[in-house]
Amino acid sequence: MKITKMQGLGNDYIYVNCFEETVKDPVTLAQKISDRHFGVGSDGLVLIMPCEEADFRMRMFNADGSEAEMCGNASRCVAKYIHDRGLSNKEEISLMTGAGIKILKLNVKDGVTESVRVDMGEPELEGLKIPVNVNANPVIGAPVEALGREYRMTCVSMGNPHAVIFVDDADSFDVHGVGASIEVNPLFPRKTNVELVTVKDRTHLRMRVWERGSGETLACGTGACATLVATVLNGLCERKAVLELNGGPLTVEWDAETNHVFQEGPAAFVFDTEYEE
Numbered sequence: 001m002k003i004t005k006m007q008g009l010g011n012d013y014i015y016v017n018c019f020e021e022t023v024k025d026p027v028t029l030a031q032k033i034s035d036r037h038f039g040v041g042s043d044g045l046v047l048i049m050p051c052e053e054a055d056f057r058m059r060m061f062n063a064d065g066s067e068a069e070m071c072g073n074a075s076r077c078v079a080k081y082i083h084d085r086g087l088s089n090k091e092e093i094s095l096m097t098g099a100g101i102k103i104l105k106l107n108v109k110d111g112v113t114e115s116v117r118v119d120m121g122e123p124e125l126e127g128l129k130i131p132v133n134v135n136a137n138p139v140i141g142a143p144v145e146a147l148g149r150e151y152r153m154t155c156v157s158m159g160n161p162h163a164v165i166f167v168d169d170a171d172s173f174d175v176h177g178v179g180a181s182i183e184v185n186p187l188f189p190r191k192t193n194v195e196l197v198t199v200k201d202r203t204h205l206r207m208r209v210w211e212r213g214s215g216e217t218l219a220c221g222t223g224a225c226a227t228l229v230a231t232v233l234n235g236l237c238e239r240k241a242v243l244e245l246n247g248g249p250l251t252v253e254w255d256a257e258t259n260h261v262f263q264e265g266p267a268a269f270v271f272d273t274e275y276e277e
């Protein structure tokens with residue numbers, strides 16, 4: 001099977017072009033191919049598929065094989081793959097995801113996609129729809145226990161669930177311990193992604209992420225969007241800010257008029273290869 005490795009701010013996935021390949025068991029494939037020692041090594045698996053209702057469809061599986069509703073970094077890489085590999089010459093592509101249709105706007109220079117701006121749609125703030133078992137809308141400063149300590153979280157869905165926690169210093173914070181604990185906290189019926197955020201100023205946030213199903217990754221597009229929304233809800237930043245992720249900066253904007261969240265950033269090919277299932 002032909003596979004392509006791509007990365008968006010270091011959030012690396014294996015991409016399969018399902019116009020040419022058939023993936024019978026994506027859950028098992030994601031688990032095996034993502035293993036950084038016994039497999040190719042990645043944060044998960046992304047299938048690029050035909051679609052009736054949109055130009056293309058994306059299915060995304062975390063490293064543990066769990067399927068996620070949406071992936072922000074992967075959507076930028078899918079746009080680059082589609083355009084630069086000639087599946088479409090459009091510079092605005094509609095992509096069907098588990099969180100509905102997303103519009104991808106490509107910034108192309110000399111035929112190569114340099115960056116992509118994704119309309120991530122509206123954030124979901126109603127607790128029971130995120131879902132988190134907190135009957136509030138929005139969920140701001142809700143208590144959550146991890147490793148014997150209480151934290152305060154703001155919860156947002158970008159199609160997938162996020163628990164955003166403000167900390168004094170994200171760089172020294174125990175992301176792995178606290179993140180892994182909250183990911184599986186019973187408050188979250190479908191588990192959750194966990195973002196640890198230090199507000200640098202009103203237009204710069206430092207964010208690390210423990211991803212549902214993949215652990216700490218270098219970047220999380222949906223997480224960055226959820227973090228921007230949560231930080232605005234807490235009155236701590238402007239509606240447009242740069243999020244400093246381990247893998248690099250990502251610009252996120254929550255447009256007041258449309259209530260849509262936009263993220264814009266890079267996407268890169270790493271290599272193509274053949275993979276034996």
Ligand SMILES: N[C@H](CCC[C@H](N)C(=O)O)C(=O)O
Nearest residue numbers: 068071072073160220221222
């Ligand atoms: N782990 C996430 C999916 C990947 C999201 C992230 N890599 C992104 O760029 O948005 C989840 O289970 O909801």
